[in-house]
Amino acid sequence: MDSRVVVITGASSGIGAALARNLGARGDRLVLGARRMDRLKQVAAESGSQAIAAATDVTRRKDMENLRDVALREYGHIDVWVNNAGWATGKTVMELTDEEFQGVIDVVLKSVLYGMQTVVPHFQGRGKGHLINVSSTLGRVPLVSYRSIYSAAKSGVNVLTANLRMDLRARYPGISVSLVLPGIVDTEFHLVARTPMATKAGTHVGAATVLAPEEVATQIAGLIDSPIAELYVPASGAELAKQYYQDVGAFEERMARW
Ligand SMILES: NC(=O)c1ccc[n+]([C@@H]2O[C@H](COP(=O)([O-])OP(=O)(O)OC[C@H]3O[C@@H](n4cnc5c(N)ncnc54)[C@H](OP(=O)(O)O)[C@@H]3O)[C@@H](O)[C@H]2O)c1
Incomplete structure (x- = not known):
């Protein structure tokens, strides 16, 4: 198996950490970014023999450029870049403060723009990535509704991802651009984001089963092997989206009855 060079943001916990361990075990060379260096170094130590931890705040363009430069300096190129870092508040539209609004936009949406603008020129130079x-x-x-600004920021991520994919399609067919849409995953995200119910892997929240981060990591590892435009984890998310867009009003009424 080829050893790929993979950069992962938000690798100090949850899905990012599980992905690092998964890819490290298959021999990939990793550069991991997050702010909590103690946690990040621990994950790097558990992710094969070639994983580097690099202090990164994804809301800072310079930090993202440094993450790329560490990978290029250590390994010479980058095969895969995963914009995974995220954060949410538990506030409805009417409760949000300016700081919470801006904070989520910065961590969830702006970071993805920075990641794309940082690595895509490298991919274009190689004609692949x-x-x-x-x-x-x-x-x-x-x-x-209490994920208001988080959902809005992730909608923005969906749009930027689709637009970049369309922009690259004709001139750079060797570059893949993918979106991953997880459902509910058992990570620290829910502590930070004040989810008001238990989110232990295997339990049910409405019709959804809470996933372990390792399950999502396995799916993303499969996506790296065989790139596609969008990956719902679990796959039933695609059906949910279909039902939603078929009739938004009826869907919301059904949800309100739950
Ligand atoms: N858990 C879920 O139910 C769920 C569902 C759908 C989508 N997601 C998405 O999955 C991704 C991973 O989340 P998770 O569930 O694994 O949550 P998590 O365990 O809380 O991990 C979040 C990661 O993001 C990093 N991060 C946050 N702010 C950052 C910043 N400013 N700069 C750098 N890194 C930052 C954190 O690292 P540091 O704090 O060390 O910086 C941490 O490594 C996120 O994009 C999230 O929105 C999660």
């Missing part, structure tokens, strides 16, 4: 943005089912189906 794979850009993966981790979104959320909530970015397509905004069914949880």
